Amino acid sequence: MDAHAMTDLLRAMDVPRWDEGALCAQTDPELFFPEVGQTDVVREARQLCARCPLLRECREYAIRRGESHGIWGGTTDRERRRIRMERRRGAAA
Numbered sequence: 001m002d003a004h005a006m007t008d009l010l011r012a013m014d015v016p017r018w019d020e021g022a023l024c025a026q027t028d029p030e031l032f033f034p035e036v037g038q039t040d041v042v043r044e045a046r047q048l049c050a051r052c053p054l055l056r057e058c059r060e061y062a063i064r065r066g067e068s069h070g071i072w073g074g075t076t077d078r079e080r081r082r083i084r085m086e087r088r089r090g091a092a093a
């Protein structure tokens with residue numbers, strides 16, 4: 001998924017606060033799709049997410065959707081995989 005697709009998806013999300021502004025829509029969206037090893041870019045994206053009014057909705061959306069690319073709701077794809085695994089384990093217990 002490229003940055004434009006992410007913006008389109010965010011717009012399609014049924015999130016009433018969209019109009020309050022997703023911060024990634026107000027900056028360079030490429031920031032949210034860092035290449036492997038671009039830890040400084042990841043850090044910068046996380047800092048923006050931390051101030052975004054859509055943080056929780058965005059993170060949950062990406063976790064539930066199985067989004068495997070990019071920074072969503074301040075999480076990396078690896079972190080979202082871990083969260084999904086933990087939830088599956090919790091549901092099975």
Ligand code: SF4
Pocket residue numbers: 010022023024025032048049050052053054055056058059071072073074
């Ligand atoms: S939490 Fe981050 S990725 Fe999600 S809408 Fe906000 S700025 Fe964009």
